[in-house]
Amino acid sequence: MRTEENILVKLKNAGIKQNDKWLVKGVSLEVEKGKIVTLIGPNGSGKSTTAKIALGIYKEFEGTVEKFTNKIGYVPQKISIDWTLPLRVADFMVLTDDLDKGDINEALALTGVDHLIDKNLGNLSGGEFQRVLLARAISRKPELLVLDEPVQGVDFTGEIALYQLIKKISEKLNCGILLISHDLHTVMSATDHVVCLNGHVCCSGSPIDVAKDKEYKALFGEQASQTLSIYEHKHDHVHSDDGDIKQKN
Amino acid sequence: MFDDFFIRALFAGIGVAFVTGPLGCFVVWRRLSYFGDTLAHSALLGVTIAFSLEFNIALSVFISSSVIALFLIQLQKKTNLPGDALLGLLAHSSLAVGLVAIGFLSFIRFDIMGLLFGDILAVNVNDLLIIWIGGAFILLVLKLIWKPLFASTVNYELAEAEGLNPDRAKAIFTLLMAAIIAISIKMIGLLLITGMLIIPAAFARNISDSPKGMVIFSIIGGLLSVFIGLFSSLNFNTPSGPSIIMAALILFIISLFKIKQSIKLKN
Numbered sequence: 001m002r003t004e005e006n007i008l009v010k011l012k013n014a015g016i017k018q019n020d021k022w023l024v025k026g027v028s029l030e031v032e033k034g035k036i037v038t039l040i041g042p043n044g045s046g047k048s049t050t051a052k053i054a055l056g057i058y059k060e061f062e063g064t065v066e067k068f069t070n071k072i073g074y075v076p077q078k079i080s081i082d083w084t085l086p087l088r089v090a091d092f093m094v095l096t097d098d099l100d101k102g103d104i105n106e107a108l109a110l111t112g113v114d115h116l117i118d119k120n121l122g123n124l125s126g127g128e129f130q131r132v133l134l135a136r137a138i139s140r141k142p143e144l145l146v147l148d149e150p151v152q153g154v155d156f157t158g159e160i161a162l163y164q165l166i167k168k169i170s171e172k173l174n175c176g177i178l179l180i181s182h183d184l185h186t187v188m189s190a191t192d193h194v195v196c197l198n199g200h201v202c203c204s205g206s207p208i209d210v211a212k213d214k215e216y217k218a219l220f221g222e223q224a225s226q227t228l229s230i231y232e233h234k235h236d237h238v239h240s241d242d243g244d245i246k247q248k249n
Numbered sequence: 250m251f252d253d254f255f256i257r258a259l260f261a262g263i264g265v266a267f268v269t270g271p272l273g274c275f276v277v278w279r280r281l282s283y284f285g286d287t288l289a290h291s292a293l294l295g296v297t298i299a300f301s302l303e304f305n306i307a308l309s310v311f312i313s314s315s316v317i318a319l320f321l322i323q324l325q326k327k328t329n330l331p332g333d334a335l336l337g338l339l340a341h342s343s344l345a346v347g348l349v350a351i352g353f354l355s356f357i358r359f360d361i362m363g364l365l366f367g368d369i370l371a372v373n374v375n376d377l378l379i380i381w382i383g384g385a386f387i388l389l390v391l392k393l394i395w396k397p398l399f400a401s402t403v404n405y406e407l408a409e410a411e412g413l414n415p416d417r418a419k420a421i422f423t424l425l426m427a428a429i430i431a432i433s434i435k436m437i438g439l440l441l442i443t444g445m446l447i448i449p450a451a452f453a454r455n456i457s458d459s460p461k462g463m464v465i466f467s468i469i470g471g472l473l474s475v476f477i478g479l480f481s482s483l484n485f486n487t488p489s490g491p492s493i494i495m496a497a498l499i500l501f502i503i504s505l506f507k508i509k510q511s512i513k514l515k516n
Contacts, residue, residue: 055410074410081403085278086458095400096411120458146410 006032007068008144008176014053014063024049025200026063029193031144031176036167038179038187038207041197042219047180048077050197051146054178069144073137077148077180087121089113089132097140107139108132110165112158126153134162138169145169145177151186163190184211184220251374258369258436258479258489264380265433265445266471268387271464272429273450273471275422276443278402283333284321285443287340289430291317292439293347296364300357301350307379307431314427317343367438367490369482376435383432387425394418399460438490448497449474455504470500 008031015025024046031037031054039047053061055074081087093104108114111131116124124132134150147166151159167190170177181187184194184207194210196202196219203213210216251257276285295313299306317339324335351359363371391398394417400408401415408415430442437445449470450463457463478493485492 052406052410057406057409070412072411074407076404076406076410079404079407082278084454085403086454086460086463087403088459091459092403095403096396096408096413140411
């Protein structure tokens with residue numbers, strides 16, 4: 001269902017120019033309630049920049065951004081916390097919002113780190129910290145979640161589980177999610193719409209359409225496209241093998 | 250009860266410590282030590298203006314420090330110089346301009362030592378009122394902007410993305426810094442005010458593991474420094490500001506032993 005009132009954020013021809021160089025240009029996309037939109041693209045293709053434009057972190061940009069919600073949860077890609085600040089997980093959870101204990105514990109339990117609540121943030125491992133970041137963003141029960149590489153540093157099985165969790169959250173909270181990933185493979189099953197970036201929008205559409213797109217193949221190579229197709233078949237069991245698909249070795 | 254100069258000084262110090270505690274934590278967290286110094290140095294200019302125009306000292310210092318802060322923000326936008334160079338430039342030039350201005354005002358008798366290092370004898374009932382009412386106001390405003398200020402101290406983009414308006418909180422915090430310098434200049438002196446902001450907070454960092462805990466210990470550290478400093482100032486006839494800061498330093502050194510212990514436990 002595509003109705004105007006379901007739209008949470010809408011970018012139209014958005015771009016940003018720094019020192020006469022476009023960081024990203026001409027991006028149009030919209031995130032609706034209950035839908036997951038994934039941005040993929042190589043390093044420096046403007047994924048994070050696009051997310052920051054949508055979030056309103058950048059004040060000067062080209063094009064238009066319309067935001068229809070103020071309840072936003074954000075997991076930034078890089079977060080450097082200065083350890084002159086004594087900060088426990090419990091303090092970090094209420095950073096931007098006052099939440100009650102129940103909500104905090106529930107969110108931490110969902111991402112599997114409720115046992116760390118009294119730990120100092122500086123003592124967490126990369127994967128643990130990433131789970132805390134995700135828990136903090138969802139604990140506010142946001143209408144729009146922006147997740148910039150939310151599972152970096154998490155082990156592979158944990159990664160799959162977290163993406164399943166993200167999918168579950170979008171259904172449960174009926175929130176829209178703007179997800180950034182460098183790997184379409186793992187987010188495949190948890191995505192409604194994919195936008196492939198490389199300084200501009202290369203191609204966009206359903207995950208399968210994007211995987212088959214020749215621009216996507218040019219950007220990520222034939223191999224990436226093929227593993228994707230296999231992955232899709234394994235989980236769909238609809239198509240029979242056709243000549244294009246080769247077994248992964 | 251406020252007839253005695255020592256009681257007045259004590260109450261002034263208590264009032265100042267309650268405000269420098271939480272503000273000092275933010276100065277340490279946000280790495281604003283040199284910024285505090287710059288504002289404090291520019292206070293001398295405010296004092297000379299106050300004397301020459303027969304104006305209230307605290308108000309005059311607040312205005313001059315705020316102007317310097319705004320000027321700094323403009324300079325940061327217009328030049329390619331690094332932040333610390335700009336801070337040094339403003340700190341020393343405003344100190345120099347202040348001292349030259351004092352030279353011109355030869356018809357007024359200045360207690361330069363008192364201005365630079367604080368003078369407990371100079372604290373009158375009027376100053377006490379300014380410290381307590383001004384201090385209460387600063388704490389109230391800090392409480393109001395706590396959430397956005399703290400969130401943006403941890404991560405600016407997170408605070409901005411989730412709609413907390415960190416830029417406004419930062420601007421208000423700058424004014425609060427100017428205000429604390431204005432109300433504590435008589436007590437501690439402009440060369441040592443930043444010490445009162447940083448050292449109790451540094452002491453608190455060593456012995457606390459949460460932000461609120463650090464604020465509380467920072468206030469306790471400030472209060473202890475004021476008590477110890479003022480009593481020794483009275484007994485040994487030393488200037489009040491340096492005595493308070495020295496007491497704070499001793500507390501900081503003691504707190505270092507606590508870190509050593511906790512490191513041992515972890516290994």
